[in-house]
Amino acid sequence: MFASNLNKSTMPVFYEKVALIDYLSSIKTTNSTIGFVPTMGALHEGHQSLMRQSTKENDSTVVSIFVNPTQFNNPEDLAKYPRNLEQDVIKISSVNTNIIIYAPSVDDIYEGKTLTQSFNFDGLEKKMEGKFRPGHFDGVGTIVKRLFEIVNPTNAYFGEKDFQQLQIVKKMTEKSNLKVNIIGCPIFRESNGLAMSSRNERLTLQEREEAAIIYKTLETAKTKFNSESTSEVTAWVQQEFEKNDSFTLEYFEIADEATLSTCLTKNKNQKYRAFIAVFVNNIRLIDTISLN
Numbered sequence: 001m002f003a004s005n006l007n008k009s010t011m012p013v014f015y016e017k018v019a020l021i022d023y024l025s026s027i028k029t030t031n032s033t034i035g036f037v038p039t040m041g042a043l044h045e046g047h048q049s050l051m052r053q054s055t056k057e058n059d060s061t062v063v064s065i066f067v068n069p070t071q072f073n074n075p076e077d078l079a080k081y082p083r084n085l086e087q088d089v090i091k092i093s094s095v096n097t098n099i100i101i102y103a104p105s106v107d108d109i110y111e112g113k114t115l116t117q118s119f120n121f122d123g124l125e126k127k128m129e130g131k132f133r134p135g136h137f138d139g140v141g142t143i144v145k146r147l148f149e150i151v152n153p154t155n156a157y158f159g160e161k162d163f164q165q166l167q168i169v170k171k172m173t174e175k176s177n178l179k180v181n182i183i184g185c186p187i188f189r190e191s192n193g194l195a196m197s198s199r200n201e202r203l204t205l206q207e208r209e210e211a212a213i214i215y216k217t218l219e220t221a222k223t224k225f226n227s228e229s230t231s232e233v234t235a236w237v238q239q240e241f242e243k244n245d246s247f248t249l250e251y252f253e254i255a256d257e258a259t260l261s262t263c264l265t266k267n268k269n270q271k272y273r274a275f276i277a278v279f280v281n282n283i284r285l286i287d288t289i290s291l292n
Contacts, residue, residue, distance in 0.1 A: 013101040027075045033058040036153035041065040042082040042198035043091045046188035050157040051095045064102040070116045071139030116140040127260045141172045155181045161195045163288045195287045218289040250277040
């Protein structure tokens with residue numbers, strides 16, 4: 001049940017859902033709350049900020065560490081995804097030593113059948129990430145739903161860097177009638193503005209520094225959005241990346257925050273957000289910024 005070889009950690013680390021469910025049942029009361037932070041490991045300060053919020057707002061917090069194969073449409077990306085459970089446990093313990101860790105195997109999650117469930121997200125899945133990563137959000141929905149069923153959390157915490165994913169999870173929870181409160185948390189950034197991501201670990205120091213262009217471009221796009229049309233802002237962003245050989249822009253889109261529909265003409269009563277995906281030496285980075 002417990003991991004005894006992880007730097008002699010005394011934190012509860014569960015590898016099997018049956019043991020985790022039994023433990024959570026033993027500590028849960030009628031009025032107690034469970035916070036949940038689902039991750040794929042390779043933890044950074046962004047993840048830790050989610051954990052801190054959860055521990056403040058709940059009686060118990062569970063953090064899952066599971067690299068989910070069903071949400072990778074690129075096998076190379078899955079193979080190269082960083083994995084270091086020992087380091088992850090150290091980072092979690094630095095937040096709170098009472099956090100419960102669930103680090104299952106693929107078999108424990110999928111019981112020998114690594115199948116992706118199909119979802120209807122009311123069109124949210126067809127925009128941006130879904131357009132460029134076919135099947136990705138079915139994979140996300142499959143694993144999040146499975147984890148919610150195992151952990152049975154009161155509140156679940158997700159970073160707004162993956163804003164489209166956040167909206168997808170909210171839609172899946174609503175349509176599946178799961179009684180989980182989905183909480184979006186602010187993006188945690190490196191000192192140069194680069195959104196924190198596990199993928200950043202694959203960048204060289206120079207690439208990591210140069211990647212500051214992503215957030216700087218978003219900030220300027222936000223300023224331009226006040227006085228220019230959506231098409232003018234989009235064209236400017238495209239030109240900025242065409243001038244830089246180190247980066248390849250996959251997409252830049254301005255969309256309605258609730259529906260993720262592309263903004264063609266601005267409406268003062270709607271909230272808009274800019275979304276971007278950029279390749280740096282075959283490493284894919286995404287970011288987003290609220291425009292109003």
